[in-house]
Amino acid sequence: MRNYDKWPSRFPKPGVAGSNPAWGTATVSVERGPTTLNSRPGLIAAVTAIVFWATGNVIVRLVELPGLQIAFWRIGLAAALYWLILVAAGRRLRWEHLKRSAPAAIAISLEIAVFFVALKATTIANTTVIAALQPIVLLFFGLRRFGERVTVRLVVLATLALAGVALVVFGSSGQPIWSPRGDFLAFVAMLLFALYYVFAKAAREEVPALEFQAAVWVIGTAVLLPIAALDAGGIVVPESRHWLALLVLLAIPGTGHFLMNWAHSRVKLSVTSILTLGLPVLSTIGAALFLDEPIIGWQLPGIVIVVVALGAVIRRETRLHLEQLEAVGALEPEPQA
Helix, strand or coil: CCCHHHCCCCCCCECCCCCCCCCCCCCEECCCEECCCCCHHHHHHHHHHHHHHHHHHHHHHHCCCCHHHHHHHHHHHHHHHHHHHHHHCCCCCCHHHHHHHHHHHHHHHHHHHHHHHHHHHCCHHHHHHHHCCHHHHHHHHHHHHCCCCCCHHHHHHHHHHHHHHHHHHHCCCCCCCCCHHHHHHHHHHHHHHHHHHHHHHHHCCCCCHHHHHHHHHHHHHHHHHHHHHHHHCCCCCCCHHHHHHHHHHHHCHHHHHHHHHHHCCCCCHHHHHHHCCHHHHHHHHHHHHHCCCCCCCCHHHHHHHHHHHHHHHHHHHHHHHHHHHHHCCCCCCCCCC
8 A cells, every 4th residue: 555645746646637847737547557658668769750741742743653652552552551451450430530630630641631832842951940939839739738738948948959950941942843832831731740749649649550440541541532633634554663662651741640649648649749850851861862952051950959959858857757657656765875
């Protein structure tokens, strides 16, 4: 029997809504373990997802197909793959899974389509930095919808990272590949991706990761089918040389979506949104290596600022998670020397 009268005030008692601003109002149960925390596996999965997404941005620019057609076939292939995985695992999609996942599916399918078109219309740096503005939207969503409280330290780190992202983008202003249309589409995609984060986090509270991923891509295929057909006057079937790139898109950034969805129940919304600030940095590096978009001017110091800020976020959240586990007795404190 634990004596909670001497429970540390900065940690929430098991079964009681927490008041620590660093964690929000998470409920902790001794039997079920801590929930809505920032566990190390969750953070690793989220960071890996960001790396995979950045790789996908470069691949999209390399594929010689319109952005909307790339989005449709990439999502359609994902739907087929995850359906087969469900069947092989002896599981199936239920109507409840589809209903709960529908808002996230609509948001992410439209986001991928709009974002892929933006990647073809302007620089990768501009596209990804505009997408990186989503933490500002998500901080408010996390605060109001999920009861997460955002600390001053976290806001400062987010602001620092955004400043670094701005340097990365403005350092590329002299490059000829730019269009206001592409930047506007990137802004629309950012809003859609923010909605997806919120809808996905809510859906993952009731839908298992595999079923959620399958439902998202099945619904997404249905959403994009008429749009892709109208855009090209019919469905454009990729040539044989395009299929490998589409499969790589499915394998790399597609896996990133699965990892991030798995991480949603283990990492706070505010933290995962800040981690996405690494996307423009990694994408800009990839564009310099493979697309002849060199890193110039203020981009290099901007990259350093973003990496330092994100590293501080990860170290801080991991430390707080370990301290809370120790407080609830799930992790024995290290012996003092």
